[in-house]
Each structure stands twice: as C-alpha cells, then as structure tokens.
Amino acid sequence: MTELNKGVFPSFQQNLVQWYKEHKRELPWRLSQDPYRVWVSEIMLQQTRVDTVIPYYERFMREFPSMEDLAEAEEDRLLKVWEGLGYYSRVRNLQSAVREVVEEYASQVPRTRKQVESLKGVGPYTAGAILSIAYDLPEPAVDGNVMRVLSRVFCIEADIAKPKTRKIHEEILYELIDKQDPSSFNQGLMELGALICTPTSPGCLLCPVREQCQAYEMGRQGDLPIKSKKKKAKVVKLNAFVLTTSDGRFVIEKRPNTGLLAGLWQLPMTQIDAEESHSLANSYVVESDIVKQSFQVRHVFSHLIWEIDLYAAKVSTNEIPETAKFVERKDLEGYAFPVSQQKLLTYCLEEELL
DNA sequence: TAGACGTGGCA
C-alpha cells in the first residue's frame, strides 16, 4: 500500500458509509445492537444466504430470547430449531460458547478480539463482526464479500481461496476501516459485495466507490478476485431401510455426536462399498423379505454426494441397537432430520410405507 | 494447509 493509494481512504470511507446508510436492507438482526442477537445472526449467516437465514433467525430468537435460555436448552431441541440450516456443529458450538459467556463473563459478551475469538465457533470474521456491529469497535470483519470487494478496489491478486489471504485483507482494513463508524463501514463492505460488487457481472455503474476502484479503472473487475477451484465431491453409495413393526411403528437411528450430521436422526443406513450391504441382520430381527423400492435419493453436500437406495422390511420389536428407537408417524416432528432423510421420509409417507 | 462440514438458489 503506497502513500499515494492511501489518499483515497477518506472518500472511500465516506462514500461507502453514506451508501450503506441509504441502501441497507431492513433485516431482523439490524433492529438492535444487542451482542447476543448480533452473535446469533453472524453464526447463522456463515456460508448461508440472507433469505435462508431470516425465518430461522426469527424462530431462534423466539425460542431462545436470552443467552440464559439458550444455555439451558436441551441439545435435541437445539438441533430441531436448526433443522435444515446445515453445518449443525454451529449450533452446538454456539450453545457451548454462550454457556461460557454466562458462566465466565457474567452474561456479558466480552469486548476484546482475543476473548471473543477464543469462544467456540467464533473465528476471525465473526469476532470482528460482533465487536464492530455490537460495540462499534474498529475491528476488521473479513468474509467472502469483503475479500471480493477489496480484491477489486486494490487489484489484489492473492488467491482468496487460500487461508493466509484473509490476513492480507485484515492488514489493509486496520488502516482503511472508518474509525468513526466501524459498524456501518464493515456492514457496508459486505452489503456492497452482496448487492453491487457481486461475483459475476458486478454493477459498477451503481457502485458508490467506483471512483476509488482500481479494477474498474483498468477494466479488470471481471478478472478479480482470483479464486482457485474446489475439488470434486466424492460419491458415497448407501442403502436406507424402512423397518416397520407389526404394531405400526418403525425404526429411526441417532447419528453419532461427532462428524457429518452429528446427532441428527435417520432411517437405518448401511454403506455399500463394504460387501455387507445387508448387515442389518446384525442389528435387527428381520421377519420378511427385504424389498427394494423404485426410489433413489441423490443428495449433494459440499464435499461429498450421497446416493441412497431404499429398502423396506418387517422387523420384530425384540432386538434393537443402542442408538435406535421405534417411533410412530405422529412422533416424527419431534426429531431433527437432515434434508436427505426428509426426502426419504416424504416418499415413505406418500407411498404409505409408514 | 487442506479437507470436513449442509443446504438451496441460480446460470
């Protein structure tokens, strides 16, 4: 950053902050600066679109209006409220961190980067967002939007997919951030990235900082930021089983409390690559043929793809694994299921397999 | 550092 370049800082700040104040969206988490509400919204917004988050946020704040309410909640209820949002470890970490704040900080979200960032689930971005939005502290909050905007404004060539690139942007922001209104500045940067300075076809003609943008000046806004490609997701083949009993119940299993979809419920499933696709016999007493259904689910995660075949069978109520449960249709709404399982269950209900 | 960790929308 040359001294000459720093000359653009004051007008960049003013243009951005003024634009933000005039054009910012009315979002439910923008109604107050309450640190807990800001915190919840930032966790939900990680890798998740605003439109998706809004109804989840409203419901979450109704269910857990205070940090004490969240600290005391049962994990199954947490997961049910988070059901469908994805990245489920977020809500466990949030509860764990909220408990720490309630117990160690007398229910006051701390005000230093070191303390906030040490909370579970709070990384460099979220720490900066909480400190700037709730407490008006001049801390950078570097997310994907911010790196895209800054890459263009300053023609930064660093690959924004690389972890260390975030630090480059933070260093710039410690100088660039508006010390008078860090909240509007940080949110303005993100709002600009979301509404104007978008990944493809940015709306430069509407941009409040066009005059300060080096990429625009050079006609390079379409080439920046640099971002390396992700690797392809691997396909995992699974069998799922609708196991019904003579008294009208069926089996669901709770997933392990770590790893993928931790703690959520599902139909019994076996991975196919091992030659034990029908290893059901180890866990259940099957009292009928195992009938393959003409129905498949293909579910795409960020790092893998599930291809699930569905089978139906009758089982006795005698033997059942620790993690399994016999339930009735009407009780399904009490359990949290990932989307892949909702697809299977919807089919089962429509075909009256359950 | 790179991979794990979800979901829905859009070109």
Added chain:
DNA sequence: TTGCCAAGTCT
C-alpha cells in the same frame, strides 16, 4: 445436469 456459490470455523 453441473458447478459455484453465501456474512467461515475447526482440525
């Protein structure tokens, strides 16, 4: 249909 994304963090 496929790929990429959207306010990241943890290991």
